[in-house]
Amino acid sequence: MERNQSQRMIGESSALSDVFDQVSQVAPLNRPILVVGERGTGKELIAERLHYLSSRWEGPFLKVNCGAISEALLDADLFGYEPGAFTGANKVNKGRFERADEGTLFLDELGNMSAQLQEKLLRVIEYGEFERLGGQKTLKVNVRIIAATNEHLPALAATGKFREDLLDRLAFDVITLPPLRSREDDIMRLAEHFAVSMSTELGWQVFPGFTAEVQEQLRKHPFYGNVRELKNIVERSVYRWGNAELEIAELVIDPFDSLWSPKGKHLQSSTNKAATIDSTIGFSEQVARYEVQLLKQALDQNDQHQGKASEALGLTYHQFRSQLRKHGIIGKDKL
Structure with a gap:
């Protein structure tokens, strides 16, 4: 991935500024970092920022969603496999840990990882060692782990659903992202950014703006889906409005809202x-x-x-x- 700002986090609120200060302070340290926040708050963007502000910025930055695939596939994806490890495995496949050597590996939705994989992850963090699935040779890598979750991991650890020793190793420092409703000063800045992008995609000369009523509605909306929800609402509303000459006067908050649904x-x-x-x-x-x-x-x-x-x-x-x-x-x- 190239070092660029196309996926930068937008905002100047004090809550976000505090996060940026913490990221800048901890990024140069070669330690695991845990990023916590509600869905849509930008955990992956913070992980990218940590990588590119570190000495590893020229190395690989790989990411995997631990909740998106099954345990067996995640095991093979992270640690790789040898020929004969399972049906269809006919050649050596390097996992993400090998491919992320000298770089950073971002593990999203860490709270969904099984106990067996948690144990293997702990060994990699502690010793930098692992074996491919079906292999017997111990491999060594130098990978920085950045993990993210919207779960309360201490509560999961207290109930035995997450390893306490792994949590101790991952939580060298914890970066907690504020929800958008706590970043009221950033809402309109983000909304206008997304609206301008959609206007450009639609071929409009300029973005006509939002009415005062719509601006107030945006500021008051709770945004439980955070920045991702805001982006969807704004882009949907701009394209459905369909008039480049008049200010956007109506928000389409719920696309399922219909008498016929x-x-x-x-x-x-x-x-x-x-x-x-x-x-x-x-x-x-x-x-x-x-x-x-x-x-x-x-x-x-x-x-x-x-x-x-x-x-x-x-x-x-x-x-x-x-x-x-x-x-x-x-x-x-x-x-």
């Missing part, structure tokens, strides 16, 4: 059944009761998760919270 039909039929006319009270009161019913139903169907409930109703997080306050479902002290 299975979820939409279910919600529509279930709410229709619950909506009955009560001639003993006025129209406004009946509407208010129906709104309360919708709000509570959305919360119940999303495990009381207000962000997901707001999306289910097609509301922004801010609008949903306002409705909860309006109907007394939550009080001002909980906002």
